[in-house]
Amino acid sequence: MTATTPSQDLHAAPADHVGGIETAGVEYLPEEARDSSPRNVGAVFLGANLTWTNVVFGAFAILFGLSFWQTVTSMVVGTAVGTLAVLPTATIGPRTGTNMTVSSGAFFGIRGRFIGSGLALAIALAFAAVTVWTSGDALVAAAHRLLHAPDTRVAHAVAYAVVAALMVTVALYGHATIVAMQKVVVPVVGTLMVAGFFAFAGHVDVSAPGGNYSLGGYLPTWALSAVLFAAAPISYGPTIGDYTRRISSVRFSDRKIGVALGAGMFIGVMVPSLFGAFTALAFSNPTASYLDDLVTNSPAWYVLPIVAISLLGGLSQGVLCIYASGLDLEGLTPRLRRTQTTVITAAVAIVLLYVGVFVFDAVESVTSMTIALNALITPWIAILAIGAVRTRSYDPVDLQAFAEGRRGGRYWFAGGWHVGAVVAWVLGGTFGLLAVNTTLYVGPLSGIAGGVDLSTVGSAAIAAVVYVVSLRFVEA
Template identity: 80%
Template sequence: MARPSPTPAEFTADRIGAVEAAGVEYLPEDARDSGPRNLAAVFLGANLTWTNVVFGAFAILFGLSFWQTVTSMVVGIAVGTLAVLPTAGIGPRTGTNMTVSSGAFFGIRGRFIGSALALAIALGFAAVTVWTSGDAIVAAAHRLLGTPVGDVVHAVAYAAVAALMVTVALYGHATIVAIQKVVVPVVGGLMIVGVFAFAGTFDPGATGGEYALGGFWQTWALSAVLFAAAPISYGPTIGDYTRRISPKRFGDKQICAALAAGMFTGVLLPSLFGAFTALTFVNPTDSYIDDLVAASPAWYVLPIVAISLFGGMSQGVLCVYASGLDLEGLAPRLKRTQTTIITAAVAIALLYVGVFVFDAVESVTAMTVALNAVITPWVAILAIGALRTKAYDPVDLQAFAQGRRGGRYWFTGGWNVAAVVAWLAGATFGMLTVNTTLYVGALADIAAGVDLSTIGSAVLAGAIYLALSRFPSSASRHRIARSGRPNSCDFASARAG
């Protein structure tokens, strides 16, 4: 049977204001109409949102001072950004999103791990984005117009923010990129103005109280892990945008530099804003957003609404768009628009459960750190694979969607045992060493309470993967034995694995 050819360019065109037809299928060179500047704009704009602002405030609530928070912030964001940088070159070479591309390292069936993780992260962060933006709008409306602040009003605000996110996500890549280019100057500028709005009551020597985990280093590590989670959580999403960049026109250094600039700056600025403003509240409560609106000068309340709408949409759109692509990768018979609607509905349901059933602050912290513990080893394996692999077979990567068995990335029954075992070991260690106020792993005290879930899971998974992938899979050895000599696919498969 002849090998299927990649999707023609006319079916993968991408225009602003038009619904993107392409899903996770291979995008040919003619469809690569994006570039590094777009990549930087996407991840800069997507991070200028209340989610990262609230994370900055969380560190103060944990009991850290402003400068202690800044050090944990810089270290955490830098570690998270460096972790995902090597993966930036995968999408341009595979022409598809990151979870489908992960089949080159995990196997055609092994890539389901990445799809499941990406779905969980996208849905979780979409819910957090709607929660923070909706709360800000309700609080601002109450101060300006005297509207009520009950559960019904919050539910309506959440629905309105979610509807805006889903609408933009349905249009797809070109429209998302165009909106991010508007979000960057608008939201970034409003946050800078906000520093002056709250500067009069800022006290850099104040803290949020006692250390949340009983000691400085334990609490500082929790804060750093929380900040690292933002860049790492985008690991499965990066390919959604790099797949539209031509590797013939742009080199890896250009793509990585653009991603690093957008990611690091995008997470740092709102996080600093959150920590800065949290220390201006005279009588802080458990709700940072409510405190922000209450302490804000009257003239800055409308900018808070603008940040809520534009910032919430910018991050939420990336989450919803990514979740739609990931679900399409699992259910190729569905269209991207259909899977986007399905995953958006699930995200909204998660939001209502998290806000109205559980404590929102503790739920968000625990969810973020726990997801980070299982996604980090997956990202580490992809980063190692990306550094060792320059050539991919885009046709064989689409084997699952085309209902085919075998090929370069089939490994052992569709699974690369080395990568799967390494990820399982890393994720298990990560979950056992998580240390938050809501969930404490069985090995959380292994380093006197300092959270090792991120660094430890990545190092363990990477070491095991490197050790096991030195040897070809059993399936590769069987093919070599039958033919009497190795072929290029056998060596490439073993090297990619």
């Protein structure tokens, strides 16, 4: 049940502590450096989901034309599917002692893990940008109502910069500081969101029917909504190892780690998504900006809580994204330190944000981006989940072969690539992109199920079948 003991050349990483800059990167963390617990992992992913991103996804479902209860069913199904998809990967980090993308070399090969690094970078950068956008917009709207501050492009640009600066600062400190921050975010933001249900209750009719479905019918629109909700836990798949690698596989069982992660993911997505769907029903004349509508229609006493959610909730998700992107880039460029790669990826995320908000339509681009990335990351997660179930021990030395400039070893396979895993991911991801059905992009295979979006389920199923079959011919 435990990872293979590494050789003497893998030195102990210094323990990280709150307020100190973490010096460890993606190198192997020995047993004595495993100072975290399943409870910390649950808190991290619960807090990371209590953000405007998931709130807006909940509101999107209403804007797509679903009724409240139709939205709830798509929310429960999508969140449950996404959470179950990533649960098996919770065991990887404690056994490999490194992050998820480096660990993926055990299944994709030492060079094949570059696929995971690329996907993880894309996911982290995209969601970091979305987090800054949603939190910044909420701050501007609140300042406009409370202080009559101007609601201009300049104001939005400044708000984005402030939120981004806070995110980068915490991400630079690293693991221990992030965990401590999430333990504050969970009770504070969770309580404020629950209070929000009472703030808007007098203006909401949850029995109101839906209609005017954005994809022309109930089932395609419901499926689009479910895929969006599944995207939240799945998108965190590459970052799970950032936190589970610091948990001892000797002191904690797989079950405890999995239960903590699953609870954090599911509850974390459901609470803000329900909040978004519930409050969206309170807007009699909704505009293109849910967050503007939220502040405008909010009771005066709830505007300050909106500000607090914007800052704390934005930090909780954005910090995870920036921290993860720094680790993933370090895995690709071993000569750079984690702090350096974190600054680089943060700068890229901010550029993506400004382009997405000021050049493209935010709502449509965010929806389409999320679905497309989900179609690519889901088959990768499916392969990791199968690999995690089949594998009980890993070789931490050989997993670090790329960083050390070595060739060969247990995970070299065919020139550094596990052909079966790569082919499985390519086929699954290709189907996923071709089957996507959004308001901005409709894939050529989107109509194979009457318009129902099969990009997530189909891509995972194809990748899983091809990978399992390949294992009969290629030793994994």
